[in-house]
Amino acid sequence: MILNLDTHFNPFPGKREIQFQSFTFSGGEPHIKINPDFDVSETVTITHRINSFNDFGLLLLAIDALKRMEVKLINVFIPYFPAARQDRVMISGEPLSVKVYADILNSLKLNKVTVFDAHSEVTPALLDNCEVISNHTFIAEVLKKIGKEVKLISPDGGALKKIYKVSEYLGGVEVVECSKSRDVKTGKLSGFKVYNDDLEGIDCLIVDDICDGGGTFVGLAEELKKKNAGKLYLAVSHGIFNKGFDVFQKDFEKIFTTNSFREFDNEMVEVVKLKL
Numbered sequence: 001m002i003l004n005l006d007t008h009f010n011p012f013p014g015k016r017e018i019q020f021q022s023f024t025f026s027g028g029e030p031h032i033k034i035n036p037d038f039d040v041s042e043t044v045t046i047t048h049r050i051n052s053f054n055d056f057g058l059l060l061l062a063i064d065a066l067k068r069m070e071v072k073l074i075n076v077f078i079p080y081f082p083a084a085r086q087d088r089v090m091i092s093g094e095p096l097s098v099k100v101y102a103d104i105l106n107s108l109k110l111n112k113v114t115v116f117d118a119h120s121e122v123t124p125a126l127l128d129n130c131e132v133i134s135n136h137t138f139i140a141e142v143l144k145k146i147g148k149e150v151k152l153i154s155p156d157g158g159a160l161k162k163i164y165k166v167s168e169y170l171g172g173v174e175v176v177e178c179s180k181s182r183d184v185k186t187g188k189l190s191g192f193k194v195y196n197d198d199l200e201g202i203d204c205l206i207v208d209d210i211c212d213g214g215g216t217f218v219g220l221a222e223e224l225k226k227k228n229a230g231k232l233y234l235a236v237s238h239g240i241f242n243k244g245f246d247v248f249q250k251d252f253e254k255i256f257t258t259n260s261f262r263e264f265d266n267e268m269v270e271v272v273k274l275k276l
């Protein structure tokens with residue numbers, strides 16, 4: 001049984017859905033009422049796209065309601081895990097945000113928590129009974145859509161381990177390693193480096209987990225262009241795109257993402273819908 005808290009997001013098409021009503025009280029608090037017309041002895045999988053604290057709150061309320069209805073086995077599918085990037089304390093005074101979310105979920109004794117393309121190994125290490133869905137089939141689908149040979153571009157050291165696994169899954173597509181620096185205090189990016197001088201006319205697919213403002217990818221695109229690379233494509237599992245898409249217009253042919261975070265309606269972007 002599936003409880004899709006975000007009614008625009010259904011990664012389990014065809015599975016029976018539990019009906020519910022959710023709304024926000026006038027004071028701003030989320031609320032939910034789950035219809036009791038289902039067999040509580042079955043496992044229930046809650047799916048939710050979390051991009052605000054209220055979204056997380058609604059998830060917690062739904063878990064509590066199901067427990068009170070005596071559902072014993074509850075799975076949760078949160079494709080984009082909140083604060084996954086706040087996985088270490090960089091400077092004193094910051095919280096270890098991802099652990100705050102993980103601790104709350106762990107306290108609820110869930111049967112399974114599934115996340116899609118975890119930012120780092122920290123999220124699955126912190127969560128009890130965690131399953132991570134890799135980006136392999138997403139990237140394979142992207143390559144099919146591009147329909148020609150590309151090199152895979154790893155934007156930084158953090159993405160390397162994952163991109164080599166993708167390359168292996170795809171039968172050994174060549175990987176180009178790159179690096180960048182980010183100022184801990186200001187978040188400003190600089191010093192983009194591409195460790196391959198043989199990119200003349202070569203089409204490139206940059207692969208990463210998250211695109212937020214896009215600075216990483218625009219900076220990298222400029223370096224790739226200096227090496228006369230061919231067409232540039234970007235594939236990110238979780239699209240936030242907080243600065244919109246105009247920033248990519250000059251350098252990129254197309255951007256691929258999934259619907260793990262939200263929906264998109266822009267001709268530069270092609271969305272591969274998540275299906276489990």
Ligand SMILES: O=P(O)(O)OC[C@H]1O[C@@H](O)[C@H](O)[C@@H]1O
Binds near residue numbers: 085155156214215
């Ligand atoms: O440059 P923007 O898009 O803001 O940020 C995205 C980058 O920041 C990292 O955490 C992500 O893994 C990605 O490399």
